Amino acid sequence: MYVAVKGGEAAIANAHRLLADRRRGDRSLPSITIEQIVAQLGLAVDRVMAEASLYDRAIAALAIRQSRGDMIEAIFILRAYRTTLPRFGYSVPVETSRMLVERRVSATYKDLPGGQLLGPTFDYTHRLLDPSLLRDEQVEEPLQRDGEQEPVMRVSDILAGEGLVEGDGELPAGHVPGDLTREPLEFPMARDLRLQALARGDEGFLLSLAYSTQRGYGNNHPFVGEVRMGEVEVELDLPELGFAVSLGRIQVTECQMITQFKGSVKSPPQFTRGYGLVFGQNERKAMSMSLVDRALRTDEFEEDVVSPAQDEEFVISHSDNVQATGFVEHLKLPHYVDFQAELDLMRRMRREHDERSREEPGDDTLEAAQ
Amino acid sequence: MAPGVNQIPSDIAPERRREAMGLLAKATRSELEQAWAALPKRPEAEPVRGPETGLVMVRGRIGGGGQPFNLGEVTATRASVRLQGVVGHGQALGTDGEKARLAAVFDALLQLPEHAPAAERLLAEIAERIEGEDTRKARETAATRVDFFTMVRGDD
Numbered sequence A: 001m002y003v004a005v006k007g008g009e010a011a012i013a014n015a016h017r018l019l020a021d022r023r024r025g026d027r028s029l030p031s032i033t034i035e036q037i038v039a040q041l042g043l044a045v046d047r048v049m050a051e052a053s054l055y056d057r058a059i060a061a062l063a064i065r066q067s068r069g070d071m072i073e074a075i076f077i078l079r080a081y082r083t084t085l086p087r088f089g090y091s092v093p094v095e096t097s098r099m100l101v102e103r104r105v106s107a108t109y110k111d112l113p114g115g116q117l118l119g120p121t122f123d124y125t126h127r128l129l130d131p132s133l134l135r136d137e138q139v140e141e142p143l144q145r146d147g148e149q150e151p152v153m154r155v156s157d158i159l160a161g162e163g164l165v166e167g168d169g170e171l172p173a174g175h176v177p178g179d180l181t182r183e184p185l186e187f188p189m190a191r192d193l194r195l196q197a198l199a200r201g202d203e204g205f206l207l208s209l210a211y212s213t214q215r216g217y218g219n220n221h222p223f224v225g226e227v228r229m230g231e232v233e234v235e236l237d238l239p240e241l242g243f244a245v246s247l248g249r250i251q252v253t254e255c256q257m258i259t260q261f262k263g264s265v266k267s268p269p270q271f272t273r274g275y276g277l278v279f280g281q282n283e284r285k286a287m288s289m290s291l292v293d294r295a296l297r298t299d300e301f302e303e304d305v306v307s308p309a310q311d312e313e314f315v316i317s318h319s320d321n322v323q324a325t326g327f328v329e330h331l332k333l334p335h336y337v338d339f340q341a342e343l344d345l346m347r348r349m350r351r352e353h354d355e356r357s358r359e360e361p362g363d364d365t366l367e368a369a370q
Numbered sequence B: 001m002a003p004g005v006n007q008i009p010s011d012i013a014p015e016r017r018r019e020a021m022g023l024l025a026k027a028t029r030s031e032l033e034q035a036w037a038a039l040p041k042r043p044e045a046e047p048v049r050g051p052e053t054g055l056v057m058v059r060g061r062i063g064g065g066g067q068p069f070n071l072g073e074v075t076a077t078r079a080s081v082r083l084q085g086v087v088g089h090g091q092a093l094g095t096d097g098e099k100a101r102l103a104a105v106f107d108a109l110l111q112l113p114e115h116a117p118a119a120e121r122l123l124a125e126i127a128e129r130i131e132g133e134d135t136r137k138a139r140e141t142a143a144t145r146v147d148f149f150t151m152v153r154g155d156d
Helices: A009-024 A034-040 A042-052 A057-066 A071-082 A155-160 A191-199 A203-214 A283-295 A312-318 A321-332 A336-359 A363-369 B014-026 B029-037 B097-110 B116-142
Strands: A087-092 A100-105 A222-238 A243-259 A272-279 B045-061 B068-083 B086-093
Touching: A034 A042, A034 A057, A042 A057, A042 A071, A042 A203, A042 A272, A057 A071, A071 A321, A087 B068, A100 B116, A155 A222, A155 A243, A191 A272, A191 A283, A191 A312, A191 B068, A203 A283, A222 A283, A222 B045, A222 B086, A243 A283, A243 B014, A243 B045, A243 B068, A243 B086, A272 A283, A272 B068, B014 B086, B014 B097, B014 B116, B029 B097, B029 B116, B045 B086, B045 B097, B068 B097, B086 B097, B097 B116
Parallel strands: A087 B045
Antiparallel strands: A087 A222, A100 A222, A222 A243, A243 A272, B045 B068, B068 B086
């Protein structure tokens, strides 16, 4: 007989009150402000925005504070928040070629128009703990360089001049960009929809998959054609006025990964490309995304699917950390009835097994005696 | 958008208005508030729509210049006001309703010959601040540019 059980309301309320206390921590310390999180934990904010697929620094910082720094919890909160808002529309595609570049490096060309601009990077730091940060340290103003800056040309355009690299990525005429927030996922999917899924995918998952392609699970020999980071304009068409207006700028990181390709019946030998575009400053994610994007393009290049990173359904179905955490973490919620049923079944199986063993003493008892 | 909210023609060129709306979107709330407070005569602005906050799905392009794809959403807030018979629209990233409303007010003021000079002064101020910030950022980035030099090895 199934008996519905209620209870735990007081326990839940008290647990949440305890959570609020632990979140706040030592009251003798000042409470951390949203502005401080945005300004001083900016890359955590960027990661939450990217994987929540919602760009808003203040709200992401609020979610980080609310989740005590649990990034996936913060992402979850942002995903829930976005469902409360109406959709105004789709932006005009952002022009990364017109980005206000804060960083741009290329591993394929040393001297290129615009140059190698390191920007604010952890690269070439020694990863030694800095004791000066134990205190409220004084920080020097950045240096400035005079003179006209060259336009920062896209590396893919340099290679395209020779015709040795494939184009930017075209889909059949009249293709409407898929939107996974509007339609359920179906496999196989077009590259645009895959990129949307990868852009919000878990950084750790994509990083591991990207790493697997380098270690031989998916045949890639990649070069970073270019990584660039900076601000782009977001423009929205206003039908009532008949033109698009800028809503402001957002920061994004873009990666153009270039890989070798021997050629097939359909196409001559050429370099192929993987593409990564991510909210905020996050080149680890942009690079991982571009490697996985390239690995997933097996059908375009008649490549055999032999590795996990090439398996579209495997990658895309498991890249979303809100879905993943929901399904994994639900296991801790009450399963009393499910388990009771399994327990009854297990007892019956054991009883039947024991009865069989008594009826025909033989191998089993012998083994037990040994 | 309610029908017929922008029936009154304005003689401002669409390209200028587009540029102005882009600058108003990048204004800070306090820039807008101060410019409003500094107006000698503050006409009444009647709300037509909003302010309302919603989402815009930002699109990128495959490979940077190819087919569009949906990158992710951004918060945006918009408002429309009617002011001395003209309608102004304000829209900006983020969730600040008062900023969107004031942007709409200045979009309307720009269409009125009597108030256009004040609106233009604000726009010039915003443009100057942004240019200053962009220039400083670009110069800071330029200072991190790698200057390669060749090491001469051996005797000759």
